[in-house]
Amino acid sequence: MPFHVPILAVIGHKHSGKTTVVENLVSELTKMGFNVASAKHISKKGFIFDAEGKDTWRHSAAGANPVIAVSNRETIIKTRNGDATVTLEKLTKVSEENGAHVLILEGFSHIALKDKKVGKIICLRNKDEYDEYTKKAEGEILAYCSIQPFEEKILDIKESLSVIMKKVIAFIEKTRRIMEIYKQLAGLDCRKCGKDSCWDLAEAIFREESKLDDCFLLRAKSKLKATLKVGGSEVPIQPFVAEIIQKTNSKNDFRPCFSIKRS
Numbered sequence: 501m502p503f504h505v506p507i508l509a510v511i512g513h514k515h516s517g518k519t520t521v522v523e524n525l526v527s528e529l530t531k532m533g534f535n536v537a538s539a540k541h542i543s544k545k546g547f548i549f550d551a552e553g554k555d556t557w558r559h560s561a562a563g564a565n566p567v568i569a570v571s572n573r574e575t576i577i578k579t580r581n582g583d584a585t586v587t588l589e590k591l592t593k594v595s596e597e598n599g600a601h602v603l604i605l606e607g608f609s610h611i612a613l614k615d616k617k618v619g620k621i622i623c624l625r626n627k628d629e630y631d632e633y634t635k636k637a638e639g640e641i642l643a644y645c646s647i648q649p650f651e652e653k654i655l656d657i658k659e660s661l662s663v664i665m666k667k668v669i670a671f672i673e674k675t676r677r678i679m680e681i682y683k684q685l686a687g688l689d690c691r692k693c694g695k696d697s698c699w700d701l702a703e704a705i706f707r708e709e710s711k712l713d714d715c716f717l718l719r720a721k722s723k724l725k726a727t728l729k730v731g732g733s734e735v736p737i738q739p740f741v742a743e744i745i746q747k748t749n750s751k752n753d754f755r756p757c758f759s760i761k762r763s
Contacts, residue, residue: 506675507588507602507617509619509620521657537598540606541606560578615638622644643655678706686718
């Protein structure tokens with residue numbers, strides 16, 4: 501499922517420089533006018549943000565979920581289950597609801613490393629880790645970097661910020677354009693265009709290897725005799741379904757929870 505905002509994941513083992521990279525990315529993107537959301541995965545087992553005995557801890561211990569703490573400076577929402585229930589879709593939804601233009605992850609390799617829609621910056625400590633990540637990572641790797649580079653192709657985290665930023669900006673701009681194209685497609689992943697998903701077709705259109713007209717449902721839309729709207733928004737439907745709707749009894753005794761428009 502496509503995300504609502506571009507996602508960048510800074511991935512690596514402990515003490516590889518991830519936080520330094522995230523800090524620099526957030527600072528530079530903010531200076532450029534981006535609203536940046538960030539999320540950090542904490543791998544320490546049993547870690548909690550609250551302190552036992554505090555009021556919010558007592559709320560949670562009593563069974564409240566979520567617990568929302570509000571001060572004059574911050575709002576903190578605490579939910580249960582931790583990373584067992586966190587998905588990239590949930591993280592991007594929260595980010596978008598708070599006005600973010602981009603989401604930067606620190607860690608989360610278990611959900612980001614193999615997602616081809618996520619841009620990755622991989623922090624390394626040695627060549628063994630480079631070999632490890634080149635085998636595991638999928639999708640676009642913007643940079644391999646290290647606090648102490650051990651090969652020419654590995655960027656220096658502190659000295660190569662401008663190089664990394666150029667790659668990051670290019671990725672954000674590209675992803676935004678693909679998202680715009682995706683919104684024009686049916687979003688049903690019917691595969692009749694020959695791609696595995698509508699996102700794959702959007703990427704191919706961006707690369708000028710395909711065109712919007714390759715979407716079967718967009719081509720068929722002009723021939724449909726009915727459209728389906730739910731909550732005021734048009735829902736893409738297959739031609740066969742459109743014909744069923746069109747032939748539905750037009751008497752007013754049929755009142756569905758969605759609206760039907762016949763052409």
